[in-house]
Amino acid sequence: MAQEIGGKYLLERELARGGMGSIWVAFDTKLRRRVALKLMSLDQVSSTSSKERFEREAMAIAQLRNPHVIQVYDYGINDNAPYIVMELLDGEDLDSRLRKRGRLPLSTVNTILLQASRALGAAHGVGIIHRDLKPANIFIVAGEGGEHVKILDFGVVALVNGQAEAWNDITRVGMLVGTPAYMSPEQARGKPVDTRSDLWSLAVVAYKSLTAQLPFAAAAIGEIIVQICTGTHAPPSSFVPSLSSEVDAFFERALAKDPSHRFQSVGEMAAAFAALAEAEGPLRTTQILVIDDEPDVKMLIEQRFKQQIKRNVYQFTFATDGLGALEELRRNPELEVALSDINMPGMDGLTFLRQAAEVSPLLKVIMVSAYSDTANFRAAMNRGAIDFLVKPIDFKDLEATIENAARRAREVRRSIRAMEENGLLRLFVNDGIVDRLLPVIRSADSLAGEFVHGTVVFIDLHGFQERSRALAADAVIRLINANFEIIVPELTARGGVVDKYIGDAVMALFQGKDHAVRAVEACLAVRTELTRMVDRVGEDSPYSCGVSIGVASGEMISGSIGSRSMGRLDYTVLGEVVARAARLSERAARGQILVDEALCDTVQGFFICEENGSVAEPGTSEVRVFNVLETIAGDAASVAQLPTVALERTSSSSIKPPKP
Structure with missing residues (x-):
């Protein structure tokens, strides 16, 4: 005898089985129809989170009354096992x-x-x-x-x-x-x-x-x-x-x-x-959205364009106001032309025109209204309407206007391909680098250099040299890039700009408000993300090298270094602060973030640090070194919410040079 679920669904045959449960063809004895019934497996019933996921699926689908989403008919619990009843698809x-x-x-x-x-x-x-x-x-x-x-x-x-x-x-x-x-x-x-x-x-x-x-x-x-x-x-x-x-x-x-x-x-x-x-090849059908609250508009359009509809030259979708029209745009991304009345309840045509650009940027809108509505026509054209028509509509004029709008919509689509090709450059150029290079290109004065204040971060792949000896050349590059794909976004998300890549190390510069705190917080985020990736991917993954990090703050010299005559200039920072960050990175063990005493004092309200010996500074006594352990719990949120700050430049005439 067939098993009954929920007092009215008879299971007939199993369609599929997965980790959460099984899907059956079932017969609804009340409505006399076959349905698809998803039943949670008994081994999942004891899991609260599994039950919540099951219920969440039913709730999510129920919100989407869309013809391209499978529809939910019912949800319930049968002998402590949740079930979802859905339409049966063929x-x-x-x-x-x-x-x-x-x-x-x-x-x-x-x-x-x-x-x-x-x-x-x-x-x-x-x-x-x-x-x-x-x-x-x-x-x-x-x-x-x-x-x-x-x-x-x-x-x-x-x-x-x-x-x-x-x-x-x-x-x-x-x-x-x-x-x-x-x-x-x-x-x-x-x-x-x-x-x-x-x-x-x-x-x-x-x-x-x-x-x-x-x-x-x-x-x-x-x-x-x-x-x-x-x-x-x-x-x-x-x-x-x-x-x-x-x-x-x-x-x-x-x-x-x-x-x-x-x-x-x-x-x-x-x-x-x-x-x-x-x-x-040409698109078979021009997709047109008609927006008008007059009840006879749909019949009039379908009757007038009966032959074009039959030959699939035109396909019309109808809405009675701007709100309904926006929903149709979300459902039908291929809509090319909209024919919209101006005066409608709910949402008028001018409001729709403004919001339609956000939902469907390629849509071409033709506005329709009365002869005397010149002010609204002017407003519509200013908001991006491609054309306008007046009532009563001349249907020959309407057809010509639709064809013109559709042609222009397709021209925009074709231009998108060229824009995409040009946009690919952005995949390979860091915006912060561009922002710094443009002033260099525009002004030769920048070659003279300037003093800037900020924080330098050196992040080195700790076990890279030993591990790379056993790898092929392409595997070495993949290993480095795998880590940099994790490291660089964490730096830039907190306002850092990658200054250069030095083999298996990254050097980044932070400037602006709270630059030292943002730099250290970025280093902690890098360490956390790499640890998380090892947990997810395994100890044999590229992420298991670990990192050794050095951080230092102070005044530096910035400028373009290289051969101007050969057109090879590198805008960078240099000086004792940069050298100190590099030395701290070399001294750091796997997973350590080392800072000097001065930087430790600057960030002590945000992070927990422990003393980690000292490092010799050229021409001076040894400097105490501290290892950053973690964020202070009470200040974690404030650290995470520090604003992203673009690289700031300081004129060399407005800052005193460092003391010798």
């Missing part, structure tokens, strides 16, 4: 399709990505981050209008709104959450994530779908994490020669290690990928 997941077909054409991947983007747009709009996007969680349903994509499994979501603290405690920062091959670098490192982490995962899905390869792959989980955090992916065209350089450029941006260098919204990313599909 089709296959993307993982199964890729196993059968190997790889998919660009146009097919575009269709899947666009529909998945609608689901993500809805999730991100209410502050939900999926955190486990992968082909197995993208389901393809066959329908009369073509294939339909739905996103599954919201079991490890994170929130970025008011509920975030309560929900995210279930999967704390530092835990390995998700599927390793599809994790973003920040997720792989156990750092807090935002919506851009989902965009990375979706990009990995697209890469795998196009090439049948993962951009970052290895035999062990630890090796995969190292590759994601430090490795480079092969251009998709190296696997599929028919793919263009524009496709390669798309993935350079989509898989940028730094989230700020990726696409910043799912709509932006979907539009950029659609531009790639358009480059293969």
Whole structure:
């Protein structure tokens, strides 16, 4: 006899089984329909956190009334075991399709990505981050209008709104959450994530779908994490020669290690990928959003453009006010043209126009209103409307205006590809370095040098020389870069600027308010993050070298050093402070952060230090040395919240030179 769940669901057959439980085809005896029922396994029932995750999945999906998210019908407890009742889908997941077909054409991947983007747009709009996007969680349903994509499994979501603290405690920062091959670098490192982490995962899905390869792959989980955090992916065209350089450029941006260098919204990313599909051939349909509260507008548009709709020249989406229109934009990133009335309840057309630019930057908006509404027309054009029409509408004029707007929208999409290629330079240039170099380029006076005050940090890979002897050349470079990928963001996040790389060491300069405190706090963060990575990846990972750190503060000389005639100048700082930080780094044992007595006195209100002997200074007596152990608990929050400060320059005429 079939097992009954919740007093009304009869289990018929098992569909799948995972770590949390199993999914069944069940029959709803009350509504007389078949459903999918996810039942927690008995060995998980005793875990409070597992129960909370299970309930959270049901709550997350229930918030997303979106056609591209699997729908939840019911949630309950049966004999202490939670269950979720969902719609029963007929089709296959993307993982199964890729196993059968190997790889998919660009146009097919575009269709899947666009529909998945609608689901993500809805999730991100209410502050939900999926955190486990992968082909197995993208389901393809066959329908009369073509294939339909739905996103599954919201079991490890994170929130970025008011509920975030309560929900995210279930999967704390530092835990390995998700599927390793599809994790973003920040997720792989156990750092807090935002919506851009989902965009990375979706990009990995697209890469795998196009090439049948993962951009970052290895035999062990630890090796995969190292590759994601430090490795480079092969251009998709190296696997599929028919793919263009524009496709390669798309993935350079989509898989940028730094989230700020990726696409910043799912709509932006979907539009950029659609531009790639358009480059293969014209987009089949112009997607048009009509916003008007008059009840007969929908019927009038569909009747007037009946033939274009039938031939898939136009596809219309309708909303009755600006609020509904913004929701449609989040659901449909491929919308190109909006035809908006100005005077509407809820949200008027001018307010919509201002907010639409944030949701869908590529959207071209045509405003519609009465003959006498010239003031509003002027305001609309100032806010970015591409054109305007007056009522009663001349439909020939409307069609010509729509075509013009669609053409311009596609021109913008094409220009995006060129902008992406130019933007790749930002992946390789530190903004702080650029800020310092520009004055050098503009003014030869900077060659004379100047006195500056700040804190210098030397971070050395402690066991590098011994470990590198047994490695091949490319492995040595990967080892160094793996560590620098952890070290440099912690320095720059606290206002430090990397001055130079010296073999396996990093030299950074901190200036501005509280520079000494920020420098030491950055060193502690570096040590903590590298220790965390060893815990996650293993003692055989590149992160197990450890670091030896020296820190010193005071006046230094800054200027451009090198050969001006050869065009090889290096803007840097030098002097006794720099030399002292280097000596302290050399003296430090693995994991130590050494400072001199003066710096210890400066930061003693923020950090716990212990005396660690002395170091000889050229021409002077020995200087007492202290090892920074940890942040003082009471001041930890204030240290973490110190502002990021850009590098400040001090005119040589406004500061006295150091005493001899």
